[in-house]
Every structure is written in structure tokens, then in C-alpha cells.
Amino acid sequence: MDKSFPLQGWSSLAVHAGHETDPNYAHLVPIYASSTYVFDTAEQGMRRFSGQEEGFIYSRWGNPTLKEAEDKIAAMETFGLPFEVKGILHASGMAAISSLLLGTLKPGDKILTHYSLYGGTEELITKVLPGFGVIPVIADLRDPQVAEDMLKKDPSIRMLYLETPANPTIQCVDIEVLTGMAKNHGLLVAVDNTFATPFLQQPFRYGVDFVVHSTTKFLNGHGTAIGGILLGRDTERMKTSMTKVHRMLGGNGNSFDAFLLIQGMKTLELRMERHCHNAMEVAQYLSTHHTVSRVNYTGLAAHPDHEVAKKQMRHPGPMLSFELKKGLQGGIDFMNNLKMCVRTVSLGTCDTLLSHPASMTHYSVPKEEKLKYGITDGLIRMNVGIENLPDILNDLEQALAD
Numbered sequence: 001m002d003k004s005f006p007l008q009g010w011s012s013l014a015v016h017a018g019h020e021t022d023p024n025y026a027h028l029v030p031i032y033a034s035s036t037y038v039f040d041t042a043e044q045g046m047r048r049f050s051g052q053e054e055g056f057i058y059s060r061w062g063n064p065t066l067k068e069a070e071d072k073i074a075a076m077e078t079f080g081l082p083f084e085v086k087g088i089l090h091a092s093g094m095a096a097i098s099s100l101l102l103g104t105l106k107p108g109d110k111i112l113t114h115y116s117l118y119g120g121t122e123e124l125i126t127k128v129l130p131g132f133g134v135i136p137v138i139a140d141l142r143d144p145q146v147a148e149d150m151l152k153k154d155p156s157i158r159m160l161y162l163e164t165p166a167n168p169t170i171q172c173v174d175i176e177v178l179t180g181m182a183k184n185h186g187l188l189v190a191v192d193n194t195f196a197t198p199f200l201q202q203p204f205r206y207g208v209d210f211v212v213h214s215t216t217k218f219l220n221g222h223g224t225a226i227g228g229i230l231l232g233r234d235t236e237r238m239k240t241s242m243t244k245v246h247r248m249l250g251g252n253g254n255s256f257d258a259f260l261l262i263q264g265m266k267t268l269e270l271r272m273e274r275h276c277h278n279a280m281e282v283a284q285y286l287s288t289h290h291t292v293s294r295v296n297y298t299g300l301a302a303h304p305d306h307e308v309a310k311k312q313m314r315h316p317g318p319m320l321s322f323e324l325k326k327g328l329q330g331g332i333d334f335m336n337n338l339k340m341c342v343r344t345v346s347l348g349t350c351d352t353l354l355s356h357p358a359s360m361t362h363y364s365v366p367k368e369e370k371l372k373y374g375i376t377d378g379l380i381r382m383n384v385g386i387e388n389l390p391d392i393l394n395d396l397e398q399a400l401a402d
């Protein structure tokens with residue numbers, strides 16, 4: 001594509017951004033299955049290593065397949081914004097988050113975050129980082145005053161880390177307000193944008209420094225590969241210190257998974273429109289069902305985070321959770337009754353996926369801990385898929401029958 005041609009629409013960008021003409025005119029970027037790259041001369045090797053000449057050296061550091069995925073996501077995260085960001089593809093969302101945290105925080109620093117983070121991130125922050133002298137501060141940041149009070153009294157807080165909407169309770173925090181406060185105190189701000197994707201929400205719009213994704217989810221869209229990306233607003237820092245950390249930690253993505261990710265992302269807008277349409281209908285259906293005591297979906301006006309989600313997201317998203325009145329056994333029975341929808345813990349695929357945290361992901365977490373994170377015995381998390389709506393509703397109806 002001619003790069004001077006201004007793209008107007010989201011799917012045009014998702015299809016074309018990041019693609020470079022292949023030297024052999026392959027239509028799609030090939031899966032570069034080569035660990036290393038050759039130099040014409042020793043002098044060229046010298047120029048590549050010193051950074052005087054662009055070019056690939058070793059696949060842990062990057063290759064053309066990885067680069068296309070990185071550049072496509074960077075373009076999507078900044079579509080319509082007057083600046084560029086740089087992305088570094090990783091082996092998983094957790095690898096991207098690890099590079100971020102280990103590359104920016106040092107002993108004595110504190111990281112301010114909120115309840116209801118993805119479990120892996122929460123454990124990394126509360127169990128691994130303290131071993132490196134980095135202290136977590138966890139609060140309910142849905143009330144920005146709480147954040148302001150903490151920032152005022154604790155100058156060692158170095159980073160604000162947000163995940164919105166958050167896994168698994170779908171709570172949202174106000175990126176703009178919290179980033180504004182954090183910046184007044186000189187903090188770095190990072191947002192996990194996995195649940196929303198850049199189609200629904202662009203955190204860089206509000207001045208954040210870093211965005212991370214588990215690309216395993218809606219960006220890939222088909223459940224075919226694990227992956228992650230770290231994107232940064234300070235492109236110089238990304239090219240130097242963050243690239244160094246990424247290379248040294250060795251959490252690089254691989255070409256085959258990047259290829260699957262690239263193809264999946266081309267339909268992001270189409271998939272998300274359908275996911276979100278179905279999710280709204282499912283949320284409305286569940287909220288009137290006699291076996292359901294509560295539906296957590298920010299698209300419903302009654303949800304406490306409705307206004308925040310409306311402000312920063314294009315649609316309320318494909319994820320929701322709901323509570324069954326019959327608690328633990330009700331959750332187990334419901335899960336066992338499903339006929340089309342799938343029992344599994346991941347999300348972001350075309351098919352509707354449901355999980356029951358109390359009997360699955362959070363089975364061994366003490367009850368008081370679970371409640372702190374909003375996880376009750378009857379809570380069901382749902383990734384509403386792109387199937388035809390009547391089939392999703394019929395499956396729920398029969399699975400919920402007393």
C-alpha cells in the first residue's frame with residue numbers, strides 16, 4: 001500500500017497497516033522461520049550491530065513477521081492520534097507485562113494498582129515484584145479520590161498500573177482522570193487494554209506511557225496462539241532501554257504465532273461489532289432472568305461503571321459476568337448444562353466461552369480474598385461470541401432452566 005494514502009476507516013487500517021511489500025512478492029508476510037540473519041560483509045554486520053543500518057540480526061530481537069504484527073497494533077492504538085508509538089511483540093501477555101515492570105521499576109519503587117486484575121498480573125505484582133524490592137499498593141481506584149490521597153502521601157509510588165475493563169469482574173476505572181493525577185505526581189502510567197482492544201478504547205489518547213495486551217485474546221480473535229505486546233509512547237525509550245530488557249529477558253514472540261495474529265487482526269472491527277451487539281442483547285436477557293441476581297455489564301445503565309465505560313469505550317465490549325442465585329451448585333449445574341457455548345477459561349474467540357471462577361480459576365483462593373475481588377460463588381464470566389444471537393440465547397435459556 002502507498003503509505004501516503006490516508007486511510008479513513010478502521011478495517012482498512014486493520015487490514016493494511018504494518019504490511020511491507022515482500023521482496024519475493026508474496027501476498028501475505030511469510031512466516032520467517034529463521035533464527036538468524038546474514039550479512040553481506042563484516043562491515044554490514046558492524047553497521048547493523050551499531051544501529052547505523054536498519055536490518056534484522058537474530059529472531060529473538062525481531063524479524064519481518066514479528067515486525068508486521070508490532071506495526072499493525074501500534075497503528076491501531078494511535079489511529080486518529082497525532083503521534084506514533086512503538087510496539088514490541090512478546091511470547092505472551094505475561095511476558096509483555098514482565099518486560100514492562102522489570103524494565104521500569106527499581107528497588108524501593110512502589111506500584112499503585114487496583115483490585116480485580118487478571119490473576120497472573122496480580123500474582124506477579126504481589127508475589128514476584130516484592131522479591132526485587134518493588135512494593136505493591138492496591139486500592140479501589142474506581143474512586144479517584146482514593147488515588148489522589150495515596151499519591152499525595154506516598155512519593156515512592158513510581159507507576160500507576162490499570163486494567164480496564166478488568167478481569168473477571170468487568171470493573172472499569174477512569175483512564176483520563178487517573179492518568180491526569182498520576183502525571184501531576186510524575187508517575188509512569190500503564191494500561192492493560194486486552195479486554196477492550198484498540199478498536200474500543202485507545203488509552204494513549206489520555207496521555208498514558210505504556211499499553212500492554214494479551215494478544216492471545218480478541219486481537220488474535222480465534223484462540224490459535226498465545227502472544228502479547230508492550231507498546232510505548234516514548235519511542236526512543238522503547239528502542240533503547242525497553243528493547244534491551246525485552247532482548248535480555250528473552251520473552252520474544254515467534255513467527256508462526258505472529259502470522260496467525262496478523263491474519264486474525266484484519267477482522268477485528270467486524271468481530272468486535274458483532275461480539276458487542278450480542279453482548280448487549282445477552283446482558284439484557286440475563287438481567288430479567290429469574291435465576292440471575294445480578295449482571296455485570298457496563299452497557300447496562302444500572303452498572304456503577306456505566307458512565308466511565310461510555311466515556312472511554314466505543315462500545316461496552318464483549319465481556320460480561322453474572323451471578324446465579326443458587327451460588328456454587330447453581331454455577332456448576334449451569335456450566336454442565338451448556339450445549340453449544342463452551343466451558344473454558346480463556347476469552348477473545350469467535351465462540352461463546354463461559355467460566356465459573358469459584359469452581360475453576362479461583363477454586364483454591366480463600367473466600368474472603370475472592371469477595372475482596374468481587375468473585376462470588378455463583379459468578380459466571382462470559383465471553384459473548386459472534387454466533388447468531390438466537391443460538392446463544394437458546395443455549396442460555398435451556399442451561400438456566402430450573
Ligand SMILES: Cc1ncc(COP(=O)(O)O)c(C=O)c1O
Nearest residue numbers: 092093094118167194214216227
Ligand atoms: C487482562 C489480561 N491481561 C493479561 C493476560 C495474560 O495474557 P497471556 O495469557 O497471553 O500471558 C490475560 C490472560 O488472560 C488477561 O486476561
